[in-house]
Amino acid sequence: MQNQTFSKTDWKSRLGWGLALISVPVWCLVFLAPFLPLSLPMRTSFGAGAILLGEILFWVGLLLLGPAAAARLKAPKVTTGKSFEGKHIGIVGASGGLGLAIVEALVRERAEISAFVRNSEPLAVFNLPLDIHDLDLEKPESITAAAQAIQKLDALVVAAGVDIRKPFLSQTDPDMTQQITLNLLGAFRLVQAFAPQMRPGGIIAFVGGFGNGHLALPYYSVGVATRAGLAAFCESLNREFLLEGQDLRLAYLCPEPAETETERPYAEIWKRMGTPPVAPAQVANFVLRSLLSQKQVAVMGIQTMIISKINALWPAAANALGLRQAGKVLHEAFGSQSSPPSPL
Numbered sequence: 001m002q003n004q005t006f007s008k009t010d011w012k013s014r015l016g017w018g019l020a021l022i023s024v025p026v027w028c029l030v031f032l033a034p035f036l037p038l039s040l041p042m043r044t045s046f047g048a049g050a051i052l053l054g055e056i057l058f059w060v061g062l063l064l065l066g067p068a069a070a071a072r073l074k075a076p077k078v079t080t081g082k083s084f085e086g087k088h089i090g091i092v093g094a095s096g097g098l099g100l101a102i103v104e105a106l107v108r109e110r111a112e113i114s115a116f117v118r119n120s121e122p123l124a125v126f127n128l129p130l131d132i133h134d135l136d137l138e139k140p141e142s143i144t145a146a147a148q149a150i151q152k153l154d155a156l157v158v159a160a161g162v163d164i165r166k167p168f169l170s171q172t173d174p175d176m177t178q179q180i181t182l183n184l185l186g187a188f189r190l191v192q193a194f195a196p197q198m199r200p201g202g203i204i205a206f207v208g209g210f211g212n213g214h215l216a217l218p219y220y221s222v223g224v225a226t227r228a229g230l231a232a233f234c235e236s237l238n239r240e241f242l243l244e245g246q247d248l249r250l251a252y253l254c255p256e257p258a259e260t261e262t263e264r265p266y267a268e269i270w271k272r273m274g275t276p277p278v279a280p281a282q283v284a285n286f287v288l289r290s291l292l293s294q295k296q297v298a299v300m301g302i303q304t305m306i307i308s309k310i311n312a313l314w315p316a317a318a319n320a321l322g323l324r325q326a327g328k329v330l331h332e333a334f335g336s337q338s339s340p341p342s343p344l
Helices: 002-035 040-065 067-073 097-108 140-148 173-197 221-244 264-272 280-293 302-313 315-334
Strands: 088-092 112-117 131-134 153-158 198-207 248-254 297-299
Touching (some): 002 302, 088 097, 097 112, 097 280, 131 140, 140 173, 153 280, 173 198, 173 221, 198 280, 221 248, 248 280, 297 302
Parallel strands (some): 153 198, 248 297
């Protein structure tokens, strides 16, 4: 009887590992899609089918390996009402659409919250249990003062930044300076000021642009450059902290476009590109899950994650699977002869 039990366990383990390994080449069939003599919708369906089958094989294999293996890849729950209890979280840009949604989610999860904003008046009207501090990313002394005014943090979430969508030759010097200052230089200053204020195991998470920081959509040229620089900065500094023995990490978080006041004028454009905006609360839960998972890079949305990975490995394939069509949509909206939506 004992030998039969061991045999059964060994059989399940072998099958589990086999399915998990087979899932990789099945998933990679997506790279054949651009070369198939099929219409664009059929190539897209083939690619999606390969990904879906690969995912099914992987998760079935994981289940056969046992609950312990599955639990390691399971996303943490952030809607329990206490998932951040006892944790002190800072939010930069807390009065913005995404920042406010993240604050509300953290209040729900019982976190202690320090909110950092350039203008505290919009946030004060919500009567939330917050410790509010002034912080202007364009003023180094403001960042230093805000960091020195708080107790130790478990995490700092940076939900502030800007993307100016227009042809590069139409970008003015103030346009470029603003994007570089808020998206990149501001991040450098924040890490220098807040790193000493982080508890061991702390994380500084930047809510970046669409994609994984390297998805170079046209008409976002300066914004893309700053986001890619920020993603590389996080990767570089994580390696440096490891070598220096510092128990701190940076994270680059990539949400889907959200239904905020800033993005609302562009909702139809996002829909035409196949990524309709999601509720800010969904993005907030994605950010909270990423914090608990201690992920250094996290991309929201399976479609965005896949196209980002393919683009990193093979840009031509990513173009064929949708980026070229997305570029045409953006050209119609922001090209030199177009009339882009007016911001609210």
